Every structure is written in C-alpha cells, then in structure tokens.
C-alpha cells in the first residue's frame with residue numbers, strides 16, 4: 001500500500017544516457033519499478049560532477065521516492081551532501097568506499113584482467129589501454145586489472161600504453177584510434193574501457209586500412225548489443241547491465257519501505273564475463 005502524498009517516481013542518474021549500457025541498466029530498473037507501480041525518471045550527469053550535484057538538488061526538491069546513481073564524483077562528496085535529505089539512494093556500477101549505502105557493481109579489476117589475459121594468451125606483449133577519464137573509478141579499475149595481468153606474466157608496466165579519452169564515446173574512440181596509428185612502435189593490441197570507444201577505434205583503424213585482428217587486436221567492455229553486430233564482431237568484457245539495473249532497483253525499494261534500515265550496507269558485486277569474437281581471434 002503506497003502512503004498518500006509520497007512521490008511515485010524514482011530517478012536514475014547515469015553518466016551517459018546515449019550509451020546503450022545505461023539504456024540496459026535503465027530497462028532492468030524500470031521493470032522492477034513498474035512492478036511496484038512506480039515510474040523511473042532517467043537523467044544524465046554527462047560524467048560531470050557539477051551536473052550530478054544539480055540533479056541531486058532537483059531530486060531533493062522534488063522529494064523523489066529514491067535515487068539510483070552511477071556516480072561521476074569519485075570523492076562521493078555530492079552523495080554525502082545528498083544524504084542529509086534522507087532520500088534513499090543506491091549506487092550502480094560503483095562502490096563508494098566512503099558511503100556506507102547500498103550498491104550494485106561489477107568487479108572491474110577482474111574485467112580488466114580478463115581482457116588483458118586474453119590478449120596475452122593470443123601472444124600480444126604490447127597492449128594499448130584506451131581509457132575514459134581516470135576520475136572515473138571504472139576506468140582506473142579496468143586499467144589496474146590489465147596491469148596486474150601483464151605484471152603477473154612477467155611484463156613491465158610500460159607494456160601497457162595508456163591513452164586517456166575525455167569521454168567514453170565513439171568520437172573519442174576515433175580520436176584515440178588516430179593517436180594509436182601514430183604510435184611507434186605501434187602496440188599489436190588495444191583494450192578499450194568500453195564498447196563505444198572500441199567502435200570508434202575500429203572506425204579509425206578501418207579508415208587507414210589497418211586490419212582487425214590481423215594487424216591490431218581489439219577488445220571492448222560492456223558487450224552492448226552493437227558489439228556482436230560490429231563490422232568485425234567485437235570481443236568484449238560483458239557487464240550484466242539489465243541485471244544490475246534490476247537488482248539496484250530491488251535494493252532501493254527495500255530502502256524506501258517504512259521500516260527501512262537506512263544504515264544498511266549491502267554491496268552486490270557481479271562477475272564480468274569475457275565474450276570472445278572475431279576482433280581478437282588469431283588469424284586463421
């Protein structure tokens with residue numbers, strides 16, 4: 001029974017609403033919200049800490065029922081401030097060490113390790129990592145996992161060449177791909193922090209007649225629907241995005257109940273899975 005006067009909206013604040021990964025997260029959350037006769041308001045922080053703060057103020061002003069948020073603010077300061085409004089929130093895709101709240105995320109260090117280990121197994125010993133801003137924990141964790149795989153294989157950390165993009169989207173991937181082509185010596189493999197970057201890198205390599213995987217092997221992250229449909233089907237580290245959205249919404253509904261224990265700490269960490277396709281298979 002819904003208490004009279006309470007909002008029937010939960011908000012989902014994501015880093016990039018044009019990224020199919022977050023569309024999948026939203027679809028999982030929306031199904032759970034619908035089941036509880038609640039609606040989902042999807043908002044976009046565009047990886048900006050100030051945009052995130054503005055939206056959190058809007059949610060407080062509107063007294064939404066609860067908030068699902070993929071944090072742009074590495075420090076967690078915005079969320080610590082938001083906590084005083086006593087509107088429950090659940091972190092998606094991140095665990096903030098400072099906030100004792102609830103979260104659903106994927107072990108991105110393991111994800112980075114899976115990507116790099118696969119490339120090592122294919123015989124690559126010089127790998128480029130095309131990252132988003134290192135202010136995003138996901139990008140740092142994926143890098144750290146890749147580094148761990150290389151050092152465990154006895155390689156020097158310098159065997160991972162990091163190129164940092166401003167945003168995790170296709171245009172930035174094209175730009176990173178162009179930079180990659182200018183590297184000398186050129187790494188024989190590229191691991192991208194998400195599939196949108198990888199699709200942009202693929203476009204840039206194709207434009208210069210560079211073959212994937214024959215000349216450069218390519219790995220993405222998320223396994224969005226377009227990964228399998230790419231010109232060269234993309235090897236990618238799959239995040240269970242729909243499940244992340246669903247489980248985050250379920251946690252939030254538990255938090256919004258009347259008898260909710262607001263200081264509960266529950267971190268659900270899901271496993272990534274490497275999906276191997278043509279973009280890394282050794283030439284036949």
Ligand code: RIB
Nearest residue numbers: 015021093138168194222
């Ligand atoms: O928004 C950037 C990325 O972070 C997404 O593609 C997904 O990988 C998330 O973890």
